[in-house]
Amino acid sequence: DTGVSQNPRHKITKRGQNVTFRCDPISEHNRLYWYRQTLGQGPEFLTYFQNEAQLEKSRLLSDRFSAERPKGSFSTLEIQRTEQGDSAMYLCASSLFGLGGDYGYTFGSGTRLTVV
Amino acid sequence: GENVEQHPSTLSVQEGDSAVIKCTYSDSASNYFPWYKQELGKRPQLIIDIRSNVGEKKDQRIAVTLNKTAKHFSLHITETQPEDSAVYFCAAQTSDQTGANNLFFGTGTRLTVIP
Numbered sequence: 001d002t003g004v005s006q007n008p009r010h011k012i013t014k015r016g017q018n019v020t021f022r023c024d025p026i027s028e029h030n031r032l033y034w035y036r037q038t039l040g041q042g043p044e045f046l047t048y049f050q051n052e053a054q055l056e057k058s059r060l061l062s063d064r065f066s067a068e069r070p071k072g073s074f075s076t077l078e079i080q081r082t083e084q085g086d087s088a089m090y091l092c093a094s095s096l097f098g099l100g101g102d103y104g105y106t107f108g109s110g111t112r113l114t115v116v
Numbered sequence: 117g118e119n120v121e122q123h124p125s126t127l128s129v130q131e132g133d134s135a136v137i138k139c140t141y142s143d144s145a146s147n148y149f150p151w152y153k154q155e156l157g158k159r160p161q162l163i164i165d166i167r168s169n170v171g172e173k174k175d176q177r178i179a180v181t182l183n184k185t186a187k188h189f190s191l192h193i194t195e196t197q198p199e200d201s202a203v204y205f206c207a208a209q210t211s212d213q214t215g216a217n218n219l220f221f222g223t224g225t226r227l228t229v230i231p
Contacts, residue, residue, distance in 0.1 A: 033218055033219075040223075041223055041224065042122075042207075042221030042223050043160065043205070043219075045218040045219070045220070048218055056218065091160070107159040108159060110159060
């Protein structure tokens with residue numbers, strides 16, 4: 001297990017197209033998070049899962065965004081009808097949540113989305 | 117929700133000098149405070165973290181201090197080296213047995229170490 005893996009690394013799409021990103025977390029981690037990062041800003045929370053359950057969604061996550069983690073392992077983030085404002089780095093992170101709290105928050109390398 | 121503010125936004129220091137980055141948070145229930153280093157085009161990487169049951173933690177040239185009363189925490193890097201140049205993010209999280217919230221990040225500090 002080499003850490004959190006995200007695919008693709010880069011995605012260029014035309015406005016109005018749909019895109020889907022994939023995140024493979026660290027295998028023993030039960031929590032998976034999606035963040036969005038624009039240039040010069042810190043990561044902004046989008047949503048997170050514990051196992052297959054989506055526990056929280058940010059107001060940033062409009063109805064064009066949907067995330068799934070069907071088997072509690074990898075997750076996908078889909079953006080429908082992309083807009084230029086969706087251009088950003090999409091980061092995935094995973095962690096192990098247990099009785100002691102949340103540990104081992106590890107980020108993937110991200111998917112850089114450019115909407116033209 | 118939690119609001120994390122980070123200062124300064126940019127910081128330049130001479131090699132060998134110390135660098136200090138400060139963050140404040142708003143949610144008194146937050147009890148986990150990690151710091152991340154992000155180099156250009158790379159993922160944020162955890163460099164040090166502190167939990168609310170301690171006031172200070174040190175790892176070689178890096179230290180973090182936490183003042184829960186004032187709701188602020190700081191990152192201290194001593195004997196800076198050019199490879200310390202990066203963007204540093206602080207974050208705050210409420211983490212307990214009933215369910216952890218996500219991390220709220222500061223806006224980042226771009227540290228430049230001048231050789």
